[in-house]
Amino acid sequence: MVATRGIDLEIARGEFITIVGPSGCGKSTLLNATAGIFAPTEGRVLYGGVPVAGYNQRVGYMTQSDHLLPWRKVDANIALPLEIQRRPKAEIARRVEELIELVGLTGFGNSYVSQLSGGMRKRCALARLLAYDPDTLLMDEPFGALDAQLRLAMQVQLRNLCTRLNKTVLFVTHDIDEAVALGDRCVVLTGRPGMVREIVTIDLPRDRNLYRLRSNRQYIAATDHLWSLLAPDAAREEGEETP
Incomplete structure (x- = not known):
């Protein structure tokens, strides 16, 4: 099965990158390849300009289960x-x-x-x-099982810690609001095989107050835009016409 195709993505040190897309589009596959858990069948993954060969000792990985x-x-x-x-x-x-x-x-x-x-x-x-x-945190829906209040508290703590410690983050989520609240940029993938539909720059300050975002115009515009990008695949999964 081809999980992803034609991914071309460059991430700068200290960036917080969120990744969204339909189920099964290869979001976790991208994290696994970055971690060196397996090598891509085509293309290559570079970390610090050096090809990832074997387990990447410079990343940490956190999944939905705390393990x-x-x-x-x-x-x-x-x-x-x-x-x-x-x-x-x-x-x-x-x-x-x-x-x-x-x-x-x-x-x-x-x-x-x-x-x-x-x-x-x-x-x-x-x-x-x-x-x-x-150096880099790979996070695969780490807060997905938390209720709304706990999730927001963890988002605030994670964002503050990563800014303070200058960590680079690749954060997979199904939550559009979370993708906008946390990300400096958001990578939107198509349905499988996952390809980059668009990389959206989140027009919010790095020191954003996550508790006050819901009424922020830039936040609302970004979430609306992400929904519009994901709507065709969501409708296709349900067998409906695109909204």
């Missing part, structure tokens, strides 16, 4: 990537303490993940993602 280990406490879950890298114990302890404070989990380091709320579990997963300080 936290239930038999480990919060601090031990966050420490896992550093343990795999065989970092010194004192260094791991310092780094974990920093991350717990950074993501707002102070006081919960000794808790099991079963004792955490949904939002706190996501914060723990985010801290683990940041543990070994990857």
Whole structure:
């Protein structure tokens, strides 16, 4: 099966790129190829100008499931990537303490993940993602299972952290509002095989207030435009005429 075709995309350091498109159009495939989980059958993926060959050690990957280990406490879950890298114990302890404070989990380091709320579990997963300080964060619908309030809180925290730490982000979502709220640019893919229909520049300041966007004219215009781009594929999936 051909998942994507003719993708030509260049991303600058520190950009927050959101990716939207119909189900099965290759959004996750793009992240997997960037992570080096598998190589493309045609073309190539370059990272920092160098072809990705094998697992890309400079990226971190977060999926919709947090994949936290239930038999480990919060601090031990966050420490896992550093343990795999065989970092010194004192260094791991310092780094974990920093991350717990950074993501707002102070006081919960000794808790099991079963004792955490949904939002706190996501914060723990985010801290683990940041543990070994990857340059780029690959995020595949990480907040899809959260309710609206928790999702907004996590969006705000993620955006602030990535700006503060100068992280590059590729963020897959089915939520058009989320794509506009978070992205500097949004890549809109067609139905399978996924091709770039348009790359939309989000005309919002980098220090945008996500709590006040819903009445912002640029935000409303961007979401309307993305919906218009996705409408033909959505209608085709339902067997209806394009709205």
